[in-house]
Amino acid sequence: MYFGRAYFSEKMLGQGNEGPSLSPAVKKILAIVPAFNECGNIGRTVEEILKTAHGVDILVIDDGSWDSTAEEARQAGGMVVSLPFNLGIGAAVQTGFQYAQRHHYDIAVQIDGDGQHDASFLDKIVGPIRRDEADLVVGSRFLEKTGGFQSSFGRRVGINFFVHLINALTGVKVSDPTSGFRAYNKKMIALFSEYYPHDFPEPEAIVVTQQAAGRIVEVPVVMRKRGAGSSSIRYFKTLYYMAKVTLAILLHMIRQRRYEA
Amino acid sequence: MNIHVVAMVVSVVIFLFVIDLVRRRRLTFKYAIAWLFVSAGAIFFAVFYKLLFACAAFLGFELPSNFIFFALFCVFVFLSLLLTVFLCQQNNRNDIMAQKIALLEFELKELKKKLKVE
Numbered sequence: 001m002y003f004g005r006a007y008f009s010e011k012m013l014g015q016g017n018e019g020p021s022l023s024p025a026v027k028k029i030l031a032i033v034p035a036f037n038e039c040g041n042i043g044r045t046v047e048e049i050l051k052t053a054h055g056v057d058i059l060v061i062d063d064g065s066w067d068s069t070a071e072e073a074r075q076a077g078g079m080v081v082s083l084p085f086n087l088g089i090g091a092a093v094q095t096g097f098q099y100a101q102r103h104h105y106d107i108a109v110q111i112d113g114d115g116q117h118d119a120s121f122l123d124k125i126v127g128p129i130r131r132d133e134a135d136l137v138v139g140s141r142f143l144e145k146t147g148g149f150q151s152s153f154g155r156r157v158g159i160n161f162f163v164h165l166i167n168a169l170t171g172v173k174v175s176d177p178t179s180g181f182r183a184y185n186k187k188m189i190a191l192f193s194e195y196y197p198h199d200f201p202e203p204e205a206i207v208v209t210q211q212a213a214g215r216i217v218e219v220p221v222v223m224r225k226r227g228a229g230s231s232s233i234r235y236f237k238t239l240y241y242m243a244k245v246t247l248a249i250l251l252h253m254i255r256q257r258r259y260e261a
Numbered sequence: 262m263n264i265h266v267v268a269m270v271v272s273v274v275i276f277l278f279v280i281d282l283v284r285r286r287r288l289t290f291k292y293a294i295a296w297l298f299v300s301a302g303a304i305f306f307a308v309f310y311k312l313l314f315a316c317a318a319f320l321g322f323e324l325p326s327n328f329i330f331f332a333l334f335c336v337f338v339f340l341s342l343l344l345t346v347f348l349c350q351q352n353n354r355n356d357i358m359a360q361k362i363a364l365l366e367f368e369l370k371e372l373k374k375k376l377k378v379e
Contacts, residue, residue: 083360085359087356
């Protein structure tokens with residue numbers, strides 16, 4: 001704890017002194033792509049981001065994969081950080097925030113490595129942050145009738161449950177709280193590089209953002225069915241996932257607020 | 262053989278074992294202290310077992326053995342909770358270190374690449 005915290009709070013102090021040296025149009029953007037055994041998908045994902053979004057740096061977090069994920073991502077042209085063992089999606093994404101924080105990125109975009117997220121929406125997702133209308137932007141499948149992959153019925157019931165739970169507890173209205181297609185500004189990068197929920201972080205991260213008085217905006221996106229391999233949340237695990245995230249969110253409400261905006 | 266003697270011998274052995282573990286640096290003081298207190302308590306009650314019986318009677322246990330089981334149960338629940346806290350802390354630190362190592366490794370590679378080019 002001490003190790004990480006001391007370092008990052010020091011970094012955060014330095015952040016205020018930079019000033020607006022860059023013109024507001026030029027923003028350094030980092031695409032954070034968490035990947036765990038995504039060989040067969042990760043190469044395409046990285047290539048797609050390179051093709052559709054110019055001037056975006058891609059950081060693939062290889063979360064202790066034992067297949068050729070890291071090699072594939074590197075060959076496709078991404079920067080690859082390999083965690084020594086599997087830490088889970090939350091800690092993997094957090095590693096990306098830590099990198100973004102250390103290298104002073106203005107915007108971080110989280111894109112899944114399994115090919116579900118269409119990189120052509122990257123500009124759209126970054127938009128509200130460029131215009132300084134949001135601290136966290138969530139790409140939503142359900143905001144508009146956009147078609148595309150809408151998840152299975154069981155999964156949608158679960159997602160709906162979180163929509164209502166988050167709304168009841170925090171007053172925030174999001175239509176797709178489990179979406180991992182997101183954009184974060186500097187404030188969120190600083191916050192999440194120090195504290196980011198582990199395991200199944202997406203719904204919890206919304207609660208954290210709200211508690212840190214962050215502005216949340218949703219943008220409609222189209223998602224695809226994932227490519228090769230299986231999702232980290234398998235069908236029979238959906239119920240377990242729901243119970244766990246619910247408990248995590250409830251625990252959040254009684255937790256000491258260690259993080260500040 | 263007298264049951265009190267057995268109880269006394271066992272608790273003294275545990276106490277000495279903990280001290281030996283500390284001496285050989287297999288246990289640090291931080292983690293040994295809880296065990297030292299528990300085993301010291303065991304010795305105390307093995308010697309002054311009448312006090313133990315009085316306590317049991319005072320608290321309303323019909324059999325002193327039930328009181329012993331109950332007390333031991335409480336102690337172990339507390340100890341395992343304490344250990345879970347330590348475990349959790351270690352787990353957090355482990356994660357932070359893994360993240361830092363991964364980032365440092367990446368930056369080291371990048372630096373080496375740059376140096377080679379120049």
